[in-house]
Amino acid sequence: MNVLLIGSGGREHALALALVKSPLLDRLFVAPGNPGTARIAHNVALDAGDFAKVIAFCREESIGLVAIGPEQPLVDGLTDALEAAGLKVFGPSQAAARLEGSKGFTKDLCAKYHIPTAAYGRFADKDRALAYVREKGAPIVVKADGLAAGKGVVVAMTPAEAEQAVESLFSGAFGAAGAAEAVVEECLDGEEASFFALCDGEKAVAFASAQDHKRVGDGDRGPNTGGMGAYSPAPVMTPEMSARVMREIVEPTVAAMKAEGCPFKGVLFAGLMIGKDGPKLIEYNTRFGDPECQVMMARLEDDLLGLLLACAEGRLPPNVRLSDKTALTVVLAARGYPGTPLKGGRIDAIDEAEKIPGVSVIHAGTKMEGGQLVANGGRVLNVVALADSVAQAQALAYRGVDAIRFPDGFCRRDIGWRAIGR
Numbered sequence: 001m002n003v004l005l006i007g008s009g010g011r012e013h014a015l016a017l018a019l020v021k022s023p024l025l026d027r028l029f030v031a032p033g034n035p036g037t038a039r040i041a042h043n044v045a046l047d048a049g050d051f052a053k054v055i056a057f058c059r060e061e062s063i064g065l066v067a068i069g070p071e072q073p074l075v076d077g078l079t080d081a082l083e084a085a086g087l088k089v090f091g092p093s094q095a096a097a098r099l100e101g102s103k104g105f106t107k108d109l110c111a112k113y114h115i116p117t118a119a120y121g122r123f124a125d126k127d128r129a130l131a132y133v134r135e136k137g138a139p140i141v142v143k144a145d146g147l148a149a150g151k152g153v154v155v156a157m158t159p160a161e162a163e164q165a166v167e168s169l170f171s172g173a174f175g176a177a178g179a180a181e182a183v184v185e186e187c188l189d190g191e192e193a194s195f196f197a198l199c200d201g202e203k204a205v206a207f208a209s210a211q212d213h214k215r216v217g218d219g220d221r222g223p224n225t226g227g228m229g230a231y232s233p234a235p236v237m238t239p240e241m242s243a244r245v246m247r248e249i250v251e252p253t254v255a256a257m258k259a260e261g262c263p264f265k266g267v268l269f270a271g272l273m274i275g276k277d278g279p280k281l282i283e284y285n286t287r288f289g290d291p292e293c294q295v296m297m298a299r300l301e302d303d304l305l306g307l308l309l310a311c312a313e314g315r316l317p318p319n320v321r322l323s324d325k326t327a328l329t330v331v332l333a334a335r336g337y338p339g340t341p342l343k344g345g346r347i348d349a350i351d352e353a354e355k356i357p358g359v360s361v362i363h364a365g366t367k368m369e370g371g372q373l374v375a376n377g378g379r380v381l382n383v384v385a386l387a388d389s390v391a392q393a394q395a396l397a398y399r400g401v402d403a404i405r406f407p408d409g410f411c412r413r414d415i416g417w418r419a420i421g422r
């Protein structure tokens with residue numbers, strides 16, 4: 001079968017590496033892809049926002065499955081358009097992608113179906129949001145309702161900070177996502193983890209857990225980023241905790257979405273807080289995480305294409321096989337990130353890193369310029385290592401990092417610290 005994968009980041013390079021191992025695959029196209037996917041698949045300059053062009057391409061190339069990596073095309077309804085044209089898709093419909101696209105939708109669903117999450121209020125009116133903040137006090141969390149590329153959340157430690165966050169949200173400082181609506185919620189305590197489940201509209205199967213490192217600097221300091229590193233599994237997600245999350249959070253959500261007339265197909269990414277009264281949902285994303293996907297794919301032993309097809313066709317197997325080893329990735333970012341990253345920095349010696357057994361290098365924001373690989377985004381490369389423990393995977397990943405020459409890049413030196421400290 002021919003497959004079209006939508007996206008251009010490290011997540012999509014990792015997915016492509018797993019897809020090309022499939023015995024079911026004939027040709028893999030990636031739109032638009034990156035220099036990493038170009039080595040193993042056919043990159044195509046297709047704009048995911050132009051549904052008619054994507055459909056025409058799928059017909060021309062007899063595409064048997066379209067797999068959608070990022071959230072924007074899901075929220076924009078690409079799945080619906082492709083399915084209406086008779087194509088098979090891995091990724092939720094626009095109505096089901098509201099689990100990521102609208103925090104208010106998700107909170108209301110949790111309330112209606114008794115899914116554990118932080119207590120909250122939903123406000124289209126600034127003065128009511130301010131009154132709620134004053135009533136509840138701090139710490140408290142202020143969120144923009146819609147997609148905000150990771151910039152829509154303020155965890156306010158004082159009432160003044162919370163009121164300021166509400167003011168700036170309604171003045172449009174969080175982008176269009178916030179100007180319309182705010183969710184204000186209880187601040188949860190505990191350890192954060194990410195949990196991924198594959199869903200086929202009726203059933204869900206646990207995929208894997210991971211932990212991300214959102215802050216730019218060592219020791220979890222500095223501004224938030226899209227993720228500076230990750231590992232899988234997350235030690236806090238024991239088999240018992242994973243089973244509990246499936247039973248108390250994921251399965252009730254899949255049942256709720258079906259009952260609401262918008263069955264969820266694709267991968268459900270639950271951001272969790274594991275506290276003393278058990279797991280609570282912080283938020284959902286409706287796609288694989290980036291860079292979490294890179295570490296989960298390194299552990300996957302089953303055929304990814306078979307699994308994605310099973311999601312699309314409503315016939316998920318009862319479980320997914322992953323290696324018991326730990327995968328850890330370090331993100332190499334361009335200087336300036338998460339502000340304006342320096343573009344065009346030369347990258348050399350990736351092959352030296354790849355010679356180290358257990359190390360692979362994933363392209364996230366790179367491009368070829370006159371035969372030279374250069375940086376072309378904030379998060380540039382992901383060095384992934386697979387080993388028997390977090391400490392070993394960490395050491396191996398940094399050996400890979402140190403083999404690469406990218407003078408205009410930087411990385412955190414402490415990815416995995418929490419798990420190693422346990």
Ligand code: AMP
Pocket residue numbers: 118141150152153155185186187188189192271282283
């Ligand atoms: P989100 O964009 O919803 O993932 O939120 C970004 C980050 O804000 C999360 O990863 C958490 O660290 C933090 N956060 C969000 N909601 C809460 C909450 N209710 N309690 C504590 N921390 C939160």
Ligand code: GLY
Pocket residue numbers: 212226227285288289290291292
């Ligand atoms: N790494 C977090 C995300 O993909 O949203």
